[in-house]
Amino acid sequence: MSSQSKATGHAVRGLKAGISVMCAAVLSACVNYAGIHSDQQIAQPQHYATQQSVPAQGGRWPAPDWADQFGDAQLKALIDEALRGSPTIDQARARVASAAAYSETAKAATLPHADASYSYTREQYSGTALVPPPVAGTWQSENKGVLSASYELDLWGKNREALRAALSQLQASEADAQVVQLTLTTAVARTYNQLARLYVLRDIAQQEIAQREQIDRLTAGRIATGLDTEVERKTAQANLATSRAALKAIDGSIVTTRYQIAALLGAGPDRGLAIARPELGVGDEVRLPDNLPADLVGRRPDIVAARWRVDALTHEVKSAKAEFYPDINLSAAIGLDAFGFGRFLTAASRTVSAGPAIHLPIFDAGELRAQLKGRYAEFDYAVATYNQTLVTALSEVATQLADIRSTDGQLIDAQTAQSAARRADELALTQYKAGLTNQLTVLNADTNALSADQAVANLLMNRRDQQIALAAALGGGYTDASDAAATAATAATADAASASIAAR
Known part of the structure; x- marks a missing residue:
């Protein structure tokens, strides 16, 4: 087993132990x-x-x-x-x-779930709202492609x-x-x-x-x-x-x-x-x-x-x-998000997210x-x-x-x-x-x-x-x-x- 796998196993066991302690602490209120x-x-x-x-x-x-x-x-x-x-x-x-x-x-x-999505949106942004110039007041084409995965522990x-x-x-x-x-x-x-x-x-x-x-x-x-x-x-x-x-x-x-x-x-x-x-x-x-x-x-x-x-x-x-x-879900997503087609496939358009969700x-x-x-x-x-x-x-x-x-x-x-x-x-x-x-x-x-x-x-x-x-x-x-x-x-x-x- 690699050191990375061992570390992952220790992390999962540690997370479960931590959640158990948390549950024991708040069980009277839950x-x-x-x-x-x-x-x-x-x-x-x-x-x-x-x-x-x-x-x-x-x-x-x-x-x-x-x-x-x-x-x-x-x-x-x-x-x-x-x-x-x-x-x-x-x-x-x-x-x-x-x-x-x-x-x-x-x-x-x-089992883990994986999804892929792509969307194209043509939108005129308000010139007096949150979007600043030079985009404010203009029409823009947004291209967004995301590959996401999730797994409930x-x-x-x-x-x-x-x-x-x-x-x-x-x-x-x-x-x-x-x-x-x-x-x-x-x-x-x-x-x-x-x-x-x-x-x-x-x-x-x-x-x-x-x-x-x-x-x-x-x-x-x-x-x-x-x-x-x-x-x-x-x-x-x-x-x-x-x-x-x-x-x-x-x-x-x-x-x-x-x-x-x-x-x-x-x-x-x-x-x-x-x-x-x-x-x-x-x-x-x-x-x-x-x-x-x-x-x-x-x-x-x-x-x-x-x-x-x-x-x-x-x-x-x-x-x-x-x-x-508690339900613990791990999710991650990676994709591209850009205005227009010219910048869509560039490294600057990359978007990445990852993290747990606990209920x-x-x-x-x-x-x-x-x-x-x-x-x-x-x-x-x-x-x-x-x-x-x-x-x-x-x-x-x-x-x-x-x-x-x-x-x-x-x-x-x-x-x-x-x-x-x-x-x-x-x-x-x-x-x-x-x-x-x-x-x-x-x-x-x-x-x-x-x-x-x-x-x-x-x-x-x-x-x-x-x-x-x-x-x-x-x-x-x-x-x-x-x-x-x-x-x-x-x-x-x-x-x-x-x-x-x-x-x-």
């Missing part, structure tokens, strides 16, 4: 942040009891392509199309770009903390974009599953129509033999018409569900009409991964976004505290304290939001797991009931053909069989819907893209945020 603080801290996953509701089962975290487990190529294509064309994804990208631009603006505040870290806050907000925006992506892919998958449900219910409705058409024909034959009356015939016809109306209602729901999928894709409604019938499979076995509560904070993009916002507010509080200390707030009617209180309030809100996001995430995982286990149990009983109802329906129809029972028995058995078929179909579709929701609750394959060490440091900083910012 604005200060005494008494303004926060005791809020972010919660840790282990603080919540989850051992029974969210047990370790040796499972795996969802992969980014978690929807592939259902074996439907059309679903995969629809999700890819949605991620390419949905306006919600474009909105998320725009928010990330805005946050990135803001962080670049914050970075610029930490940022001794108290105001700009550096603002930059760190902006970078954390950028990380939060990127995590928010992942939240949007996960929400969109989940919505596409669940709506697609609803379309599959409607097609299965349509099959059941068609089977029911065929069954009731058969009952209508049998009733007509029984009327001819005197076993039934016109009452039974009209009853059979009414039930057949009801079944056909139900089928038309399902067809209408299929069309509207296709329109919903098209909207999720960012396409017009006609795109939905081209969607074929889903061919979804059962999916993978449901088992939760180990160490879930602790690892979930890095797997859920909404939790990651909330954590980065706590970190951003930590730095914003520090930046707001630095506002109470120390003494009385601001409470503006800085109010600003700091606002930052603390935002910090407290960010901490509360993080804690609530974590609670909600754990609850969603536990709820979806409980729903899946409940549905599995219901399916066993529902399939048993379906088998019995179907057998009863077959026996009743056989007896009706043989004239051994009446139409009411057949219709009751038919209604029970229809309800049993619908119950099993809905449970199977609910099971898949809950499986999709569980994959989303586990983060949908997301992992925090930031460096692991930086993430751990961020979490540690946020955990002790109130103590850290109070120490400044």
Whole structure:
């Protein structure tokens, strides 16, 4: 290091020490942040009891392509199309770009600035004012060119903390974009599953129509033999018409569900009409991964976004505290200033200036304290939001797991009931053909069989819907893209945020 650099370093340290002494001497007369603080801290996953509701089962975290487990190529294509064309994804990208631009603006505040300017002025000077002869009363052309530079020393870290806050907000925006992506892919998958449900219910409705058409024909034959009356015939016809109306209602729901999928894709409604019938499979076995509560904070993009916002507010509080200390700006300028063009480029026209500018707030009617209180309030809100996001995430995982286990149990009983109802329906129809029972028995058995078929179909579709929701609750394959060490440091900083910012 050169002697000049050493001298400069000593000078800066000496200046900072001198300013510190000055601040200590006049702090009682200046604005200060005494008494303004926060005791809020972010919660840790282990603080919540989850051992029974969210047990370790040796499972795996969802992969980014978690929807592939259902074996439907059309679903995969629809999700890819949605991620390419949905306006919600474009909105998320725009928010990330805005946050990135803001962080670049914050970075610029930490660096020196240089400007160049040139001006030409044609002016008649007063003959009775400050300008003496021979210029007084004459017209003159003034040429002025200046190259200037300025740099804020940022001794108290105001700009550096603002930059760190902006970078954390950028990380939060990127995590928010992942939240949007996960929400969109989940919505596409669940709506697609609803379309599959409607097609299965349509099959059941068609089977029911065929069954009731058969009952209508049998009733007509029984009327001819005197076993039934016109009452039974009209009853059979009414039930057949009801079944056909139900089928038309399902067809209408299929069309509207296709329109919903098209909207999720960012396409017009006609795109939905081209969607074929889903061919979804059962999916993978449901088992939760180990160490879930602790690892979930890095797997859920909404939790990651909330954590980065706590970190951003930590730095914003520090930046707001630095506002109470003096601002020191160094500026310098060199240029040429002359009347006329002939003397403009001569050494005599040279102008040079340099010096520091110091600003120390003494009385601001409470503006800085109010600003700091606002930052603390935002910090407290960010901490509360993080804690609530974590609670909600754990609850969603536990709820979806409980729903899946409940549905599995219901399916066993529902399939048993379906088998019995179907057998009863077959026996009743056989007896009706043989004239051994009446139409009411057949219709009751038919209604029970229809309800049993619908119950099993809905449970199977609910099971898949809950499986999709569980994959989303586990983060949908997301992992925090930031460096692991930086993430751990961020979490540690946020955990002790109130103590850290109070120490400044």
